Amino acid sequence: MCGIVGYAGKRDVVSVLFKGLTNLEYRGYDSAGMALRDDGEIKIYKTLGKLINLKNELELKKNEIHHPTSGIGHIRWATHGSPSLVNAHPHTCNCGKLAIVHNGIIENYKELREELIKKGCTFKSQTDTETIAHLVANEYSITKNLEEAVRNSVKKLQGAYAVCVMHKDVPDVIIGARKHAPMLVAIGEDENFIASDTPAIIEYTKKAIYLDDNEIAVVTKNSVKITDTEGNEIKKNIEILPFEPAALSKQGYKHFMLKEIHEQPDVIRNVLNGKLFDIDAPVILNEVKIDADTLKKLNKIKIIACGTSLHAALAGKYLIEDFAGISVEVEASSEYIYRKTTTDASTLVIGVSQSGETADTITAIKQAKSKNSHVLIITNRPDSNMARLADSLIPVNAGIEVSVAATKSYTAQLISFYLLAIHFAEIKNTLDSEFLKHLKHELIQIPSKIETILSDLKPIKECAKKFSSYKNFIYISRGINLATAYEGALKLKEISYINATGYPAGELKHGPIAMLDETMPVLAILIPGGITYEKILSNCEEAKARNAKLIALTSSDDTNIDSIFDIVLRIPKVPEILSPAMTCVPLQLLAYFIAEYLGKDVDQPRNLAKSVTVE
Numbered sequence: 001m002c003g004i005v006g007y008a009g010k011r012d013v014v015s016v017l018f019k020g021l022t023n024l025e026y027r028g029y030d031s032a033g034m035a036l037r038d039d040g041e042i043k044i045y046k047t048l049g050k051l052i053n054l055k056n057e058l059e060l061k062k063n064e065i066h067h068p069t070s071g072i073g074h075i076r077w078a079t080h081g082s083p084s085l086v087n088a089h090p091h092t093c094n095c096g097k098l099a100i101v102h103n104g105i106i107e108n109y110k111e112l113r114e115e116l117i118k119k120g121c122t123f124k125s126q127t128d129t130e131t132i133a134h135l136v137a138n139e140y141s142i143t144k145n146l147e148e149a150v151r152n153s154v155k156k157l158q159g160a161y162a163v164c165v166m167h168k169d170v171p172d173v174i175i176g177a178r179k180h181a182p183m184l185v186a187i188g189e190d191e192n193f194i195a196s197d198t199p200a201i202i203e204y205t206k207k208a209i210y211l212d213d214n215e216i217a218v219v220t221k222n223s224v225k226i227t228d229t230e231g232n233e234i235k236k237n238i239e240i241l242p243f244e245p246a247a248l249s250k251q252g253y254k255h256f257m258l259k260e261i262h263e264q265p266d267v268i269r270n271v272l273n274g275k276l277f278d279i280d281a282p283v284i285l286n287e288v289k290i291d292a293d294t295l296k297k298l299n300k301i302k303i304i305a306c307g308t309s310l311h312a313a314l315a316g317k318y319l320i321e322d323f324a325g326i327s328v329e330v331e332a333s334s335e336y337i338y339r340k341t342t343t344d345a346s347t348l349v350i351g352v353s354q355s356g357e358t359a360d361t362i363t364a365i366k367q368a369k370s371k372n373s374h375v376l377i378i379t380n381r382p383d384s385n386m387a388r389l390a391d392s393l394i395p396v397n398a399g400i401e402v403s404v405a406a407t408k409s410y411t412a413q414l415i416s417f418y419l420l421a422i423h424f425a426e427i428k429n430t431l432d433s434e435f436l437k438h439l440k441h442e443l444i445q446i447p448s449k450i451e452t453i454l455s456d457l458k459p460i461k462e463c464a465k466k467f468s469s470y471k472n473f474i475y476i477s478r479g480i481n482l483a484t485a486y487e488g489a490l491k492l493k494e495i496s497y498i499n500a501t502g503y504p505a506g507e508l509k510h511g512p513i514a515m516l517d518e519t520m521p522v523l524a525i526l527i528p529g530g531i532t533y534e535k536i537l538s539n540c541e542e543a544k545a546r547n548a549k550l551i552a553l554t555s556s557d558d559t560n561i562d563s564i565f566d567i568v569l570r571i572p573k574v575p576e577i578l579s580p581a582m583t584c585v586p587l588q589l590l591a592y593f594i595a596e597y598l599g600k601d602v603d604q605p606r607n608l609a610k611s612v613t614v615e
């Protein structure tokens with residue numbers, strides 16, 4: 001949700017900003033812009049739509065850009081004000097000497113705007129960001145000190161912000177400030193960076209300082225100073241970032257999504273690494289600080305998440321209830337915040353988030369913490385805000401995920417839930433030891449079984465080709481694969497814009513069956529030998545009787561369903577309880593190939609952003 005990068009240093013400023021924005025483009029692609037300090041001026045360039053348009057614009061204007069020494073850049077996912085050129089960042093003030101980029105939402109921007117208009121400020125855009133530009137310029141005209149002007153201004157802001165400011169009269173100084181939106185300062189030699197997320201800078205340095213709320217960074221190419229909003233200097237640790245630049249290349253794949261789908265076997269091995277290595281040894285989750293006593297006192301577990309992470313949570317609920325016998329509720333973070341009585345000190349609250357920055361989930365987690373609940377965070381970003389709020393943590397180690405549609409982070413979250421559910425079962429001694437061994441043995445086999453799926457994509461491609469012209473789909477299942485049905489349908493919706501709904505198979509006859517005819521394919525996920533198989537098969541027969549086209553996703557040992565289904569997709573044999581870690585893969589691929597046939601923008605689907613930092 002918007003990306004910010006700032007740079008002061010020895011390299012070609014335009015290239016550094018452009019590279020940084022390219023690596024952040026998954027956060028938004030409604031417009032892009034840069035402010036450059038060049039020839040003693042602040043020069044601003046903005047374009048509508050994707051970053052490539054900014055590249056073309058900069059190429060066109062290359063004769064007017066000489067030797068920029070610092071700059072700030074932005075890619076936008078529109079919230080306040082439509083995606084238009086006038087609303088694109090950087091924004092400026094009446095005199096044009098100041099440039100500002102912003103991520104977040106200023107809640108009191110209307111009041112501030114009215115006050116500033118009374119003081120003579122002329123607004124050009126509908127954005128909340130322009131308010132900050134005028135506010136800082138106004139303060140600067142009084143204090144003649146940019147740092148103080150930023151400090152005074154942010155004290156007046158309500159809401160969320162990560163902002164970068166530069167001013168013509170304060171050469172090569174970039175000031176960053178944050179509250180409820182991520183921001184880091186990256187440290188180089190004779191160069192420093194500010195960014196909203198690590199991919200922007202990881203190709204240049206691995207050293208970074210994470211800003212906390214209400215901190216302000218004053219950055220030049222040779223210095224970094226962090227203060228609070230009163231101007232008191234704060235000593236911060238320099239952290240070494242865990243990511244490798246290789247994660248940001250497609251490595252020969254056509255899209256990041258396809259590359260990330262193929263990374264899943266190794267991602268799962270990574271998640272298991274150090275936590276489950278021997279079927280006779282207990283699962284080790286070092287950063288989960290919940291002992292037998294705490295577990296005994298728990299009366300319930302509440303899992304909160306959004307989007308794909310919410311679907312992993314649904315599978316997690318099933319696993320924890322099944323393995324450890326603890327009652328679990330799952331709720332969308334944006335709904336959880338309205339529930340007054342559901343959480344207390346004897347509730348364990350689990351927050352699930354790929355990015356660790358989703359505003360809805362952060363708000364929900366803070367609410368849970370205020371009720372004294374123990375908070376466990378499952379995230380792909382142990383460096384995120386959410387992870388910093390955690391009492392217990394499971395880092396899922398999927399590596400940077402660039403495609404907006406989540407794939408490898410989902411399987412990593414699922415595997416984390418298997419480990420957590422087993423861990424709780426081991427503490428509570430709720431599972432038979434032979435079953436536990438079998439479970440662990442099968443879990444360890446999953447990466448190589450996914451490799452088998454990935455080694456033959458032909459059936460999935462054929463299915464995609466055959467069904468790419470359909471406008472509506474229903475994905476059905478029961479039990480633990482209901483989460484897979486929801487997630488498979490979400491993948492298709494996100495990247496192909498086809499209307500796909502995940503539904504409990506047993507509910508089909510209570511309403512949706514009315515929609516079924518030959519234009520509405522039904523995709524069923526059913527695993528032989530499982531507790532739901534026969535009933536799902538009956539539900540498919542009901543759909544067939546209404547002329548629906550049927551697709552089965554089943555395992556290789558399911559030999560007698562070809563006569564019922566139009567297409568059968570298979571995964572290697574697996575116990576039903578573990579199957580979601582594998583059934584999701586053909587559905588990710590099906591969505592991918594359908595979107596490909598339809599010529600959609602797979603990695604950056606319209607209207608979406610990978611990390612949604614507004615509620």
Ligand code: G6P
Pocket residue numbers: 306307308309352353354355356357358361404405406608609610611612
């Ligand atoms: C956005 C993304 C989804 C993601 C959701 C939750 O909507 O487009 O792919 O599942 O946010 O994100 P999180 O980072 O909290 O898992």
